[in-house]
Amino acid sequence: LAALILAPLAALTDTSAERGVRTKLGLPGGGGLPCGATHDSPGWAGGGKLPGTIDEPRGVAVGGRVYLAGGTLEIVDYGKPSTVPGVPERVEVRSSRQVLRFDPRTREYDELAQLPEPLNHVGLTTYGGDVYLVGGHGNIVFGADAKQGFWRYSVRDDRWSRMPPMPTARGAATAQVIGDRLYVAGGMLRGRALRTLEAYDFSERRWHRLADMPTPREHVPGAVVGGKLYVAGGRSEEDYSLRTVDRYDPRRDRWEHVPDLPQPEGGGEAVAIGGDLLVVGGGDDREKWVTGAVQRFDPATGRWSRLPQMRTPRHGFAAAVVGERLWTFGGSPCALFAASDVVESFAPGAGGT
Secondary structure: OOOOOOOOOOOEOOOHHHHHHHHHHOOOOOOOOOOOOOOOOOOEEEEEEEEEEEEOOEEEEEOOEEEEEOOEEEEEEEEEEOOOOOOOEEEEEEEEOOEEEEEOOOOEEEEOOOOOOOEEOOEEEEEOOEEEEEOOEOOEEEOOOOOOOEEEEEOOOOEEEEOOOOOOOOEOOEEEEEOOEEEEEOOEEOOEEOOOEEEEEOOOOEEEEOOOOOOOOEOOOEEEEOOEEEEEOOEOOOOOEEOOEEEEEOOOOEEEEEOOOOOOEEOOEEEEEOOEEEEEOOEEOOOOEEOOOEEEEEOOOOEEEEEOOOOOOOEOOEEEEEOOEEEEEOOEOOOOOOOEEEEEEEOHHHOOO
């Protein structure tokens, strides 16, 4: 790899509440220190900046452009008693209603119709040329119930409309489409990591409960490769990052285990490129680290390999693939919360080991 270039992040929120949380938990940046650095890395390139800093947005590509929705703008308060059984303290944040459309050719953003409510940790996917959003959290991330909402965004009309709600409220799940079904796997509800898999059938216009995942997980990286749903890593109920990878076959309604990740991760993203599964970034809030690892799984051989790391290691970022290039937006370069405006892209053809 090219030599490491140490540089401050382009922008990083640094509110007193965020510094207080990081200080209490012993996290980097608790004393107002720089919270991250950018590394030169083959195949990766800077992509300008977001219009503002954001943590935990979600993204999806439609028609050669990337749609970005929701996220966490800042921490407002931390440590007050929770009203949810089993969750002793709550984290209050300021969530975003913003929806942006990014054009990779011009590097320009259009601001679109806002979300129906402020949300973070949503599931975002596409079907039939439109964008679909499921679940998420509001302004209380821990210590309040997650959302059951299911929304359709019309790309043509720039308008959100309500769909039948999910049977199970959850945030930090993965939402993926296979055929005429939208699958929602894992996620978090009342401090618990879920095994739950549910699917909305667009032709039947109703939800189905399907086979549970073998491993409960939240902050779930998920992607569809070869008509099968992969969930890779994520976080356990105890907030540790996971290595386990499971694959779901929708024809048989059955899960199977595939080889573990070489490196555990939680809160990263998974995408499909060129018939392979890429698991990008992530971290561990319990052990207090963030990674820029890019791990590639070849379904034909059943083997993992490593690709060049992210320029800016992050978790909680949005990711989308346009053509054969991966785009990443925002996220946190520190454990816990630290919104950034970082935009970077990656061409996997740069190689790996």
